Amino acid sequence: MNNTLRTATLRTSPRERAAAIGLLLACGVIAPLLNIVVILVLGAVRPGYNAWVVPDSNLELGPGGWIQIANYIVTGxxxxxxxxxxxxxxxxxxxSTWGPILLGIYGLTFIAIGPILPDPSLGYPRGASEALTVHGAIHILLGPVQFFSLVAACFVLARRDAAIERHWWSRYSLATGLLVTISYVAFVLTAKLSDGGPAGLIERSGIIASGIWIALLAIRLIVGNDGRSTAR
Incomplete structure (x- = not known):
């Protein structure tokens, strides 16, 4: 069996391997754009939901919550x-090692928060108890994991770009990491100290910034293959 697998691997041409890698990288374009579109559309059309105040994870609750659950799992x-x-x-x-690992952890958090629902908060769903539950506490704990893995990936890949003198990309990754950090801290403080305020808007700004970074990173790797064309 091992010899068969080894032979099949050897028979795979460089072009076929490049095409397979290209398909995997294309998932990095689709994932963040899918997530952004879904949370913006659902936030706009969901009755009783105020996207200005309420975080996107609360879209898992209430009528049609399965759509957001599926969105998280597919995105992850x-x-x-x-x-x-x-x-x-x-x-x-x-x-080359920690960049992909951190991106993988980031993806896993999306898969996890799909079935692990948040507790009602900031008035949505209306009339629901906002008491803390076990699954709600786990959902909350996954938030920092998601945040830190994405920010760390930005900084790790910024260091890689600086080392190969891609200074514009390095600065862009650093700026994204800082912006996401600021938006996360502002979101938490706004949600806790101002009884909501524009917490939902602040959170979405970080989601959009990080999503654009991932999509552009994927496009860059597909087109430039980090210095080499995927068509080779």
Whole structure:
């Protein structure tokens, strides 16, 4: 069996391997765009839901909550595929190990928060008890994991770009990491101290910024293959 697998691997042409990596990397374009579109559309059309105040995870609750649950799971699976493609591409150099690992952890948090629902909060769903539950506490704990893994990935890949003198990308990754950090802290403080305020808007700004970064990173790797074309 091992010999058969080894023979099949050897028979795979460089073009076929590049095409497979390209498909995995394309998942990094689809995942964040899918998530952004779904949370914006659901937030706009869900009755009684105020996207200005309420975080996107509360869309898992109430009528049609299954759509957001499915969105998280599919987005996470696509991000995991992207992380695998990134690892297969970035075989050596700074960030070649930890960059994909952190992106993979980021994807796993999406899969986890799909079935692990949040507790009602900030008035949604209306009239529901906002008492803390076990699954709600786990959902809350997954938030910092998701945040730190994404920010760390930004900084790790910024270091890689700086090492190969791609200074514009390095600065962009650093700026994204800082922006996401600021938005996360502002979101938590706003939700806790101002009884909601524009917490939902602040959270979405971080989601959109991080999503655009991942999509552009994926496009860059597909087109430039980190310095080499995927068509080779």
């Amino acid at each position: 699976a696509l991000l995991l595929a992207f992380a695998v493609g990134t690892r297969r591409l970035l075989r050596t150099g700074p960030g």
